[in-house]
Amino acid sequence: MLTHIRDLVHDAIARDYAVGAFNVENVETTLAVIRAAVQEKSPVILQVSETTIAYAGLKVITSIVEHVARDVAGQIPVALHLDHGKSFRSVAACVQAGFSSIMIDASDVPFQENVILTKQAVDYAHRKEVWVQGELGAVKGLEEAITLLEREPFMTKPEEALQFVKETGVDTLAVAVGNVHGVVKMRKGMTHALDVARLDEIWKAIPNTPLVLHGASGVSVETLQESFQHGIRIVNMNTELKLAFVNALRMTLQKDVDAYDPRDIFKPSMQAVQDLVASKFRALKSTGKANH
Numbered sequence: 495m496l497t498h499i500r501d502l503v504h505d506a507i508a509r510d511y512a513v514g515a516f517n518v519e520n521v522e523t524t525l526a527v528i529r530a531a532v533q534e535k536s537p538v539i540l541q542v543s544e545t546t547i548a549y550a551g552l553k554v555i556t557s558i559v560e561h562v563a564r565d566v567a568g569q570i571p572v573a574l575h576l577d578h579g580k581s582f583r584s585v586a587a588c589v590q591a592g593f594s595s596i597m598i599d600a601s602d603v604p605f606q607e608n609v610i611l612t613k614q615a616v617d618y619a620h621r622k623e624v625w626v627q628g629e630l631g632a633v634k635g636l637e638e639a640i641t642l643l644e645r646e647p648f649m650t651k652p653e654e655a656l657q658f659v660k661e662t663g664v665d666t667l668a669v670a671v672g673n674v675h676g677v678v679k680m681r682k683g684m685t686h687a688l689d690v691a692r693l694d695e696i697w698k699a700i701p702n703t704p705l706v707l708h709g710a711s712g713v714s715v716e717t718l719q720e721s722f723q724h725g726i727r728i729v730n731m732n733t734e735l736k737l738a739f740v741n742a743l744r745m746t747l748q749k750d751v752d753a754y755d756p757r758d759i760f761k762p763s764m765q766a767v768q769d770l771v772a773s774k775f776r777a778l779k780s781t782g783k784a785n786h
């Protein structure tokens with residue numbers, strides 16, 4: 495059931511868990527994530543990126559998510575979100591298309607410019623009651639195995655977070671507290687630490703703004719669960735799902751070189767994504783939370 499993200503996040507706050515936000519790009523990954531949500535009776539956020547919109551078309555991917563949410567998810571709450579919107583134009587298109595949440599990511603420009611761009615998105619989205627996620631600090635796709643100390647200059651500063659939320663009116667905030675985007679860390683099997691003390695300071699500065707953890711693939715279950723004690727209520731997962739899908743696909747094709755039907759070839763990949771997402775719901779303690 496397509497649901498406003500606000501309802502999912504408010505329930506996560508009330509019952510102390512985090513909502514998983516998973517990137518989907520086609521009917522196969524959408525089905526896999528929603529089947530996992532049904533299996534685990536877990537609320538879920540499905541998010542699409544601008545590159546997915548370029549790949550599939552906004553109307554196409556939106557209607558896939560809407561129909562799967564209605565026909566497969568049943569009473570399980572499913573929210574649709576734009577991940578890393580980079581321009582007002584793409585944000586506005588998703589607001590018009592019926593998303594209940596969008597991200598405007600202007601974290602790569604100076605603070606004041608980030609405030610201006612984010613505020614513009616908030617003013618537009620809030621007229622349609624759509625939530626806005628901003629980002630402060632840089633969750634870089636760092637290629638090197640660098641330490642928390644080396645990442646420190648890119649991290650979110652608590653006093654800036656307070657000013658940013660006040661000036662923009664964002665509903666949720668993506669923070670950089672040592673989390674890292676990207677595939678390199680996954681291929682190397684790296685796990686990484688978070689600066690929990692900093693996360694706590696940010697949360698204390700903006701206690702009414704749910705925080706979002708990007709780049710959570712490769713963060714240990716213990717660290718994830720600790721992060722909810724310091725304001726994280728949405729956890730994004732992207733890379734790990736793609737790897738699960740493609741690794742299973744490679745094995746399937748190697749095992750049966752004569753296979754030619756995409757439906758047979760994709761089945762083990764969809765199952766791999768479903769199993770992975772189900773395990774993430776358990777880690778986020780959202781299993782069973784779709785029932786009130």
Ligand SMILES: [Zn+2]
Nearest residue numbers: 675708709730
């Ligand atoms: Zn991200």
